[in-house]
Amino acid sequence: MTDELGFDGKVAIVTGAGGGLGRSHALMLASRGALVVVNDLGGAVDGTGSDKGAAERVVDEITAAGGEAVADTNSVSTPEGGAAIVQTAIDAFGRVDIVINNAGILRDKAFHNLTPDLLNPVLDVHLKGAFHVSQPAFVKMREQGYGRIVCTSSAAGIFGNFGQTNYGAAKMGLVGLTRVLAVEGAKFNIKANAIAPLALTRMTENILGGLGDKLDPSLISPLVTFLAHEDCPATGRIFSVGGGRVAEIFIGETKGYVNPALAAEHLRDHWEQVTDHRAYFVPENLNDESGIFLKALS
Ligand code: NAI
Numbered sequence: 001m002t003d004e005l006g007f008d009g010k011v012a013i014v015t016g017a018g019g020g021l022g023r024s025h026a027l028m029l030a031s032r033g034a035l036v037v038v039n040d041l042g043g044a045v046d047g048t049g050s051d052k053g054a055a056e057r058v059v060d061e062i063t064a065a066g067g068e069a070v071a072d073t074n075s076v077s078t079p080e081g082g083a084a085i086v087q088t089a090i091d092a093f094g095r096v097d098i099v100i101n102n103a104g105i106l107r108d109k110a111f112h113n114l115t116p117d118l119l120n121p122v123l124d125v126h127l128k129g130a131f132h133v134s135q136p137a138f139v140k141m142r143e144q145g146y147g148r149i150v151c152t153s154s155a156a157g158i159f160g161n162f163g164q165t166n167y168g169a170a171k172m173g174l175v176g177l178t179r180v181l182a183v184e185g186a187k188f189n190i191k192a193n194a195i196a197p198l199a200l201t202r203m204t205e206n207i208l209g210g211l212g213d214k215l216d217p218s219l220i221s222p223l224v225t226f227l228a229h230e231d232c233p234a235t236g237r238i239f240s241v242g243g244g245r246v247a248e249i250f251i252g253e254t255k256g257y258v259n260p261a262l263a264a265e266h267l268r269d270h271w272e273q274v275t276d277h278r279a280y281f282v283p284e285n286l287n288d289e290s291g292i293f294l295k296a297l298s
Contacts, residue, residue: 005229007034011093012228013085015039015076015133016103018054020201021152021217025100026058028221029228030067035093038062039072039085039103039133045203047105047121076103077124082132086140095144098228099137101130101151101174106203108163119166126152126170130177138181138190147190148228151178153238155196158249171196175238182236183285191235193227195220196249198242214243236284252280253289258296 007029017026018040030036038058042051055071062069072088074081089096105125107118130151141147156164157171174194181192197220198204200212208215223241226232238249257273259266267274283289 005032005225005231007032007098007229009033009035010097010230011035011037011089011095012098012100013037013039013072013089013096013133013137014100014102015085015129016041017100018042018051018058020203021197021199021220022100022102023058023061024217024221025102025224026069027062027065027067028218028225029098029100030062030069031065032225033067034098034228036062036067036069037072037085037089037092038069039074039076039088041073041075041103043105045106047107047125075125076101076129076133077121079132082129082134083136085133086136089137090140096137096140097144097146098148099134099150100224100228101133101149103129104152104203107166109166110163111165114165122166123170123173126167127173127177130174134177134181138185141185141190142188145188146230147185147188148230148232149178149181149185149190149192150224150227151175151192151194153178153194153196155198155240158196158238178238179236179285186235191227191232193232193234193236194238195223195227196238196240198240211243216243219244250282252277252282253292255279255281256296 012029012034014022014026016022017038026036026038038055040055042054043049052073059069059071070092074084107122109118151174153174154171157168178192178194199217199220200215223246240247240249257270281292
């Protein structure tokens with residue numbers, strides 16, 4: 001490998017970086033010269049409790065390795081918390097170039113048993129948390145004409161998984177946020193992408209079985225590092241990543257069936273055409289999709 005991807009002077013916020021994937025991202029970015037805000041509330045997997053030491057310990061690791069970082073223990077789950085996290089970056093390093101939305105919690109339950117206390121905190125941390133942190137950062141990024149945002153989605157939402165309506169909805173919501181940020185950020189050299197990781201952390205330690213050995217969190221961070229870099233070619237994209245494998249997940253639309261006098265029976269009779277995956281488009285954004293739509297009608 002030549003021409004290492006460096007981050008000299010770039011300022012990165014990594015939320016939920018007191019352990020697991022976030023810690024790994026923070027260590028990798030810092031080792032390549034980024035100035036890092038290590039944010040973490042330090043709670044349990046279900047979001048209860050807090051440990052102010054979690055972020056500090058990762059900062060100590062970064063500092064010991066010769067990097068530069070500051071700890072932040074605000075919660076991403078409120079607008080005030082998000083603003084405070086971005087302010088930590090401004091106070092310590094004077095700017096913010098990169099936001100890695102990674103903080104997360106789990107409160108799994110089959111849908112018929114889901115209660116508001118299992119739903120709201122999950123939406124607050126994953127989905128609204130990304131809004132709360134990204135928005136004040138986005139304002140700065142627009143002003144400076146540069147920014148990179150990475151949201152942590154999940155296959156649980158993109159593809160569906162039992163017991164995770166709350167988590168899945170939040171994670172797929174992040175795809176929507178990412179895609180609109182890509183559209184709104186384009187003019188300002190702000191790129192936003194989403195990842196769907198698979199790695200052995202405290203969140204997954206009981207479900208991965210023997211596969212866990214192959215799924216070190218450090219194998220997620222190279223993708224996050226690339227998406228956070230100036231050289232990142234992608235925006236508005238989703239990537240599956242784990243165990244050293246990286247692949248793009250994309251949202252396609254079939255060629256479809258057109259009938260100006262459409263009735264339910266036509267759909268019964270032409271369902272195969274509606275759902276024929278052999279030919280499809282991959283729209284970049286709504287404008288793109290509208291164009292395809294109008295062309296099909298003409
Ligand atoms: P983790 O539990 O080790 O990391 C999540 C971190 O977020 C924790 O350190 C926690 O203290 C922090 N956090 C929780 N609520 C917070 C809040 N309100 N404010 C600030 N920090 C908060 O688990 P892991 O696996 O590292 O998860 C990282 C992200 O990756 C999460 O968003 C998770 O949903 C996502 N993910 C992980 C997968 C995996 O295979 N490990 C699979 C798919 C998605």
